[in-house]
Amino acid sequence: MAKKHVKVAVGVIIQNRNIFVSKRSEHQHQGGLWEFPGGKVEAGESVTDALNRELKEEVNIDVHSSDAFMIIEHDYGDKHVCLDIHLVNDFSGEPKGLEGQPCKWVSIEQLHELAFPTANLEIVAKLQAEF
Numbered sequence: 001m002a003k004k005h006v007k008v009a010v011g012v013i014i015q016n017r018n019i020f021v022s023k024r025s026e027h028q029h030q031g032g033l034w035e036f037p038g039g040k041v042e043a044g045e046s047v048t049d050a051l052n053r054e055l056k057e058e059v060n061i062d063v064h065s066s067d068a069f070m071i072i073e074h075d076y077g078d079k080h081v082c083l084d085i086h087l088v089n090d091f092s093g094e095p096k097g098l099e100g101q102p103c104k105w106v107s108i109e110q111l112h113e114l115a116f117p118t119a120n121l122e123i124v125a126k127l128q129a130e131f
């Protein structure tokens with residue numbers, strides 16, 4: 001069977017130099033690790049639409065605008081992901097985990113202390129270099 005290949009809209013939610021992260025549940029791919037909220041882009045959907053939809057579903061915010069930050073292709077062996085990462089600094093609502101996932105704000109300086117999926121290490125490095 002061909003390897004699963006997924007396109008993912010990922011939101012780095014920033015407010016006052018803090019970033020909102022959530023924890024993937026144990027049964028998910030890369031379970032137990034921290035992530036930036038987001039999810040798979042559905043057929044016929046734009047990345048921006050997917051981002052806005054996923055951030056509403058997962059953390060209950062309304063995104064007003066977002067900026068493309070970086071794209072990462074990563075092969076986990078069991079799955080190939082293309083992460084389309086956007087900075088989200090214009091939104092309304094207070095983010096909270098709607099799916100029972102632990103969530104928290106973490107400062108950009110402390111971001112590297114959290115356990116993230118391997119693909120995210122580049123995101124953390126770029127955030128710490130640029131902010």
Ligand SMILES: Nc1nc2c([nH]c(=O)n2[C@@H]2O[C@H](COP(=O)(O)OP(=O)(O)OP(=O)(O)O)[C@@H](O)[C@H]2O)c(=O)[nH]1
Pocket residue numbers: 006008009010028029030034035036037038039040054079081083117118119120
């Ligand atoms: N949301 C998100 N997914 C990430 C990140 N880093 C990373 O490698 N991924 C990978 O991207 C893939 C898709 O993300 P997802 O599981 O959130 O997709 P989804 O919300 O549509 O989930 P579902 O399959 O439970 O409906 C997963 O394989 C996940 O391991 C990240 O920072 N945020």
Ligand SMILES: [Mg+2]
Pocket residue numbers: 037038039040054058
């Ligand atoms: Mg998700």
